[in-house]
Amino acid sequence: MNTVKSFKALIKREYWEHRGAMFLTPAVMAAFFAGLLILSTLGNDMDITANGETFSPWEHLPRAVDAFENLGDNERSRGVQMGLYAPIVLFGFVMLIISLFYALGSLYDERKDRSILFWKSLPISDTSTVLSKFVSVIIIIPVLYFAIIAAFQLFLLLFTTVGAWFGGSTGVAIWASSNLFEVLFNSLFSMIVASLWLAPIWSWLMLASSWAKKVAFLWGTLPIFMISIAEGWVFHSSHFIEMIGKRIANGFAILNSNMHFLAGGDMFDIDVMHWYEVFANTEFWVGLIVSSVFLAGAIYTRRHRDESVYSN
Amino acid sequence: MTTLIEAKGLSKSYGSHQALKSVDFSVERGRIVGLVGPNGAGKTTILKAILGLTSYEGDLKVLGMDPARQRHQIMQKVSFIADVAVLPRWMKVSEALEFVTEVHPNFDLKKAKHFLSKTNIPMQARVKELSKGMVAQLHLALVMSIEAELLVLDEPTLGLDILYRKEFYNQLLADFFDEGRSILVTTHQIEEIENLLTDLLFIRDGKIILDATMEDIADKYIEVMVSKDDAEKAEALKPVMQRDVFGRKVYLFEGVSREDLEPLGELHSPSVADLFVAKMKEDK
Numbered sequence: 001m002n003t004v005k006s007f008k009a010l011i012k013r014e015y016w017e018h019r020g021a022m023f024l025t026p027a028v029m030a031a032f033f034a035g036l037l038i039l040s041t042l043g044n045d046m047d048i049t050a051n052g053e054t055f056s057p058w059e060h061l062p063r064a065v066d067a068f069e070n071l072g073d074n075e076r077s078r079g080v081q082m083g084l085y086a087p088i089v090l091f092g093f094v095m096l097i098i099s100l101f102y103a104l105g106s107l108y109d110e111r112k113d114r115s116i117l118f119w120k121s122l123p124i125s126d127t128s129t130v131l132s133k134f135v136s137v138i139i140i141i142p143v144l145y146f147a148i149i150a151a152f153q154l155f156l157l158l159f160t161t162v163g164a165w166f167g168g169s170t171g172v173a174i175w176a177s178s179n180l181f182e183v184l185f186n187s188l189f190s191m192i193v194a195s196l197w198l199a200p201i202w203s204w205l206m207l208a209s210s211w212a213k214k215v216a217f218l219w220g221t222l223p224i225f226m227i228s229i230a231e232g233w234v235f236h237s238s239h240f241i242e243m244i245g246k247r248i249a250n251g252f253a254i255l256n257s258n259m260h261f262l263a264g265g266d267m268f269d270i271d272v273m274h275w276y277e278v279f280a281n282t283e284f285w286v287g288l289i290v291s292s293v294f295l296a297g298a299i300y301t302r303r304h305r306d307e308s309v310y311s312n
Numbered sequence: 313m314t315t316l317i318e319a320k321g322l323s324k325s326y327g328s329h330q331a332l333k334s335v336d337f338s339v340e341r342g343r344i345v346g347l348v349g350p351n352g353a354g355k356t357t358i359l360k361a362i363l364g365l366t367s368y369e370g371d372l373k374v375l376g377m378d379p380a381r382q383r384h385q386i387m388q389k390v391s392f393i394a395d396v397a398v399l400p401r402w403m404k405v406s407e408a409l410e411f412v413t414e415v416h417p418n419f420d421l422k423k424a425k426h427f428l429s430k431t432n433i434p435m436q437a438r439v440k441e442l443s444k445g446m447v448a449q450l451h452l453a454l455v456m457s458i459e460a461e462l463l464v465l466d467e468p469t470l471g472l473d474i475l476y477r478k479e480f481y482n483q484l485l486a487d488f489f490d491e492g493r494s495i496l497v498t499t500h501q502i503e504e505i506e507n508l509l510t511d512l513l514f515i516r517d518g519k520i521i522l523d524a525t526m527e528d529i530a531d532k533y534i535e536v537m538v539s540k541d542d543a544e545k546a547e548a549l550k551p552v553m554q555r556d557v558f559g560r561k562v563y564l565f566e567g568v569s570r571e572d573l574e575p576l577g578e579l580h581s582p583s584v585a586d587l588f589v590a591k592m593k594e595d596k
Contacts, residue, residue, distance in 0.1 A: 002417060009414035016407050017400070115400035118451075120365060121392040122415050125384040303383075304367060 006124055010132035011140060021098045022141055026091055026148040033087075034155050041163075065167030068174075077177040078262050083160075084153045084183045085259040091152075092191060092255040095145040099137050099195060103205035106133040107302055108216040126303040130206065134295060137202045142191040149191075150184055186258045186275070193275040194255035200287045201247065203294035210301040246270075247287070254278060314341045316462050316494050317362060321370035324357050331357045333518040334370065341461070342491040344508050347498045348588055349515035355498045358515070359466050362496070363392055375461060388417060391460040393451055395470040401440035405433055405450060418459035427453035427487070445476040452480060456488045463488065465497040469504070477504060506584040514591050522591055533587055534565050535580040536573050546576050553590035564590050 015022060068076065107130070110116040119129065157178060164171035195202070208220035228241040253260065253272040260267040261274065278284050317339040324332040332354045339345050349355050360366040362374055364383030372379060377386050399408065405428070413421045428435070431449045439447055448468070455463065463484075469477040485508060489495060499505055512529060514522035524532070538546045538561050547554075549572060551563035564582050565573060573579055582590075 006415045009411055012414075013407075013411055016404075017402050110400075113401060114394070114398050117365075117392070117394045117398040118400060120363070120383070121387060122412065123384045123387040123417070124415055128384075 003128065007128055007132060010124065010128060011136060014132060014136040015140065018102060018136075021102060022136075022144050023148075025094065025098065026145050029091065029094065030087075030148050030152040030155075034152065034159075037159060061163065061167040063167075065164050065169045069169060073177070076173065077179060080174060080177040081179055081183055082259055082262045084156060084178060084180075085187065085256070085262065087149055087152050087156075088187060088191070088259070089256055091145055091149050092194070093252070095141060095191065096195075096198070096251065096255070099141055099198075099202060100205065102141065103133075103137055103202045104209050104216045104220055106137075106206050107210035107298060108212050111305075126299050130210075130295060130299045130302060133206065134199075134203065138195045138199060139192060142195050143188070146188045146191050149187055153180075153183065153187070183258075190255055190258055190275040193278050194251050197254050197278060197284060197287065198247065198251040199291040200294065201244075201251075203291040203298065207294045207298045207301065210298040210305065315339070316341055316375060317496070318373045319358075319361075319370065320372075322358070322361060322372050323369040324354075324361065324366065331518055332361075332368070335515075335518070335520050337513055337520055337523055339462070339494050339496055339511075341494055343510045344489065344495045344497070344505075345511040345513060346502070346505055346509040346584070347496060347513045347515065348502060348584070349498075350592065353515045354518045355515055356466060359464055359496070359498065363387075363390070363464060389460055390462045390464065391455045391458050392464045392466075393455055393468045394466045395468070397447070397471075399439045399447055399451055401438070403439050404435075405437055405439070405442075406435045408439070408450070408454065409435075412454055412458075416458060419454075420457045420459065424453050424457035427456060444471055445473065448472055448476060448480060452483060456484070461493055463493065463495045465495065465499075467499055468497070469499065469501065477501070481505060481508060502584045502588060509584070512584065512587075514588065516592060521594070522587075529587065530581045532567055533582050534568065534570065534573055535562055535582040535586070536565065536577050537562050537580070538577045542576050549573070552594065553586070555586075566590075 068079075071079070110119060157174060157180070160174050161171035164174060205216075205220045208223075209216045212219035224241070224244060228238060231240050232238055249268075249270055250273075253268045253270060254275055256267065257272050257274050260272050265272070273281060315338050317337075319335055319337050322332055322335045323330070335354075335358070347355050347358065357366065357368075361368040361372055362379055364379035364381075364386060367380055374386050375389055379386055403411075409421060409424055409428075412419050412424075428450070431446065431453070433442060433446050433450055439450070442450065452468075469480050472480065481504065484495070497505060497509075509526055511525050512522060513520055536546065537557070540559070540561065543561050546561070546563045549563075549565060549568050552566045553564040555562050563576075564586060570579060
């Protein structure tokens, strides 16, 4: 029971330290875009292009609403859902960049500022500490970003509903077409699974972070380039860097898979998996195994590495 | 269990440099032990080994456990203050209290709040907004609220001004220390703690060169202030150190009986600092 309580405290600790990156950044982004949307509509200088026609929303709002409501059920639903998934393209991108820097700093910053001596003076194992940081990347960050995205999705629905009122409609069609619960569900899981798919990358960066004496970023990236260069030199091939590139590209693809399939499957040029198909993919599980090896390395390094942080 | 720390043949090398050369010592319950030595003598290495922060060779038991493998169990009963700058700078005082409450089974939140209420530390302040002295007070408040059997202090007053330094040790004695607990402390400011200590460990070049209780030291080491005329008589008794004070000579003797020394002049117990200088110069 104590372990569970400690683990919760460790997660909370990560949130306290990284509130800015984990929550404030997406919240400010969402507020910014919501404000922009409202202001640009009130300012009446936004033209909407739909079905090849350009019109300004205020004059032609009734027509737009009409056109929307006369769409076929499928097409209408597709349009609304794509609109709801669209924010994930940007928010998800920011989330992955934030995760990258989080992982790189996770076991390095505490050594740099020597606070590791405080953490290690408490009865918490290195395993719990490292795992709490891993769980923060693969679950806590995606869930927090999802919460902001969900709020933004609701805002988009409310915003367009008000628009529909001005266009002389009840706006019910928008909500009916939104498949809201499915969209929320798919948004959440595509974000978590995308981060899980990238787990070997996060764990590698955490290992580099636990090891680096200086500039964790170089320790995280240089070995990858060195292996790639060595491979090119010895075998005249580039499988290693391609494998990593593919892993990252697939991460983005999984993140935006909902939109990809709604758009007819031509958003990405690679084979895209629905988030639930990922669990049937062998490479996913291999990635998790590789990830656990890196994590074990990070735990070992945190337990035994002290020279760099504490020598008077 | 009365022995809290037991080290036998404790050794540690950094590359070719041997920081600890097969050191033996023990710390009993209810003692305040000063670990004193020049920079690079191995003090910090000993503390790191005890706290499970480094690997070592030899046999070391802390509360009967092996620190290299059981650090997080040991830390339920052992507290540690390094120098003042290790509390995470981003953390709020209230967060520090909440965190320690949740991860430490032997932490008493009420006590910590009581200690903090006697300071000017605001609960919502971040550590980076506090002065050095306040950070030390905060850390001390946290540590004194842990029901620990062993408190390890490594230069705990480094960088603090004199008011805080005095207060730091006074509070430790008044509100933390009792016969059920032990404190192991290293510091360069020996004169600050010499009245608190019950035991002394001197370390030089990775070896323990003095391991004694303060009573033993008072029996064994005697300082005599001698007028110039008696200097020869005093030197015949082979003092380990001498210095000049206001035209008189002060000699430090090791293991010479009081009866032999009394005719020479006034007898004192040497200060730890003088004893330290004498031991460090010995056989060099």
